[in-house]
Amino acid sequence: MDRAQLQKLFQYSFSLTQEKASAEDLLQSSLEKFIKLDKAFDNPTAYIRRIIRNQFIDDCRRLKIISFEVLEEGAPALMEDRSLEDLQIQNDLIEYIFKQLATAEREVLYLWALMGYSATEIAKDTGQSRGTVLSRLHRIKQKVIASVQADEASAGGSAL
Numbered sequence: 001m002d003r004a005q006l007q008k009l010f011q012y013s014f015s016l017t018q019e020k021a022s023a024e025d026l027l028q029s030s031l032e033k034f035i036k037l038d039k040a041f042d043n044p045t046a047y048i049r050r051i052i053r054n055q056f057i058d059d060c061r062r063l064k065i066i067s068f069e070v071l072e073e074g075a076p077a078l079m080e081d082r083s084l085e086d087l088q089i090q091n092d093l094i095e096y097i098f099k100q101l102a103t104a105e106r107e108v109l110y111l112w113a114l115m116g117y118s119a120t121e122i123a124k125d126t127g128q129s130r131g132t133v134l135s136r137l138h139r140i141k142q143k144v145i146a147s148v149q150a151d152e153a154s155a156g157g158s159a160l
Contacts, residue, residue: 005045008115012049015110016056016103030055046125053107053126060103097147101140108136 006027013030014023030051034044041047098106111117111125119137123130 001044009045009048009052011114012110013052013056015106015114016053018099018106026052026056026059049125050127056103093147093151097144100143100147105136105140105143108133109140112137 009030010023010027013026014020017023017026030048033051033055034048098109101109107126108122111122112119117125119130119133122128122133126133
């Protein structure tokens with residue numbers, strides 16, 4: 001495993017924890033688990049990401065710091081996967097929005113926007129249905145639009 005792969009795994013861990021030290025701990029414990037398996041995998045990075053995700057969920061449940069929301073069957077889905085890319089948002093607004101998202105939404109946003117995964121790939125990687133992923137992307141889009149509109153209103157309607 002090279003440095004670039006480790007950096008991507010750290011970024012993924014950070015997208016879940018939102019704290020550098022916690023992300024480092026999460027990555028380290030996940031790598032330890034992976035090494036102890038002593039097996040060959042077709043895609044070790046994807047397997048480690050799954051270990052990271054599962055470890056994060058276990059930690060959160062143990063500490064009861066995250067709430068999991070049940071998605072409704074008929075929840076609206078995002079029809080166009082690329083619509084968030086059309087929004088031009090300043091770095092500070094991106095950070096603000098990222099902090100407003102639930103952990104599951106941050107995970108989906110990270111995999112979709114930063115890693116370039118499709119909704120189908122995210123669903124397969126996280127073990128969720130494609131509809132769930134699309135629903136989360138739709139909610140993220142709604143939160144981004146609301147944040148941009150609030151920012152424009154507070155700036156007197158000036159463009160970003």
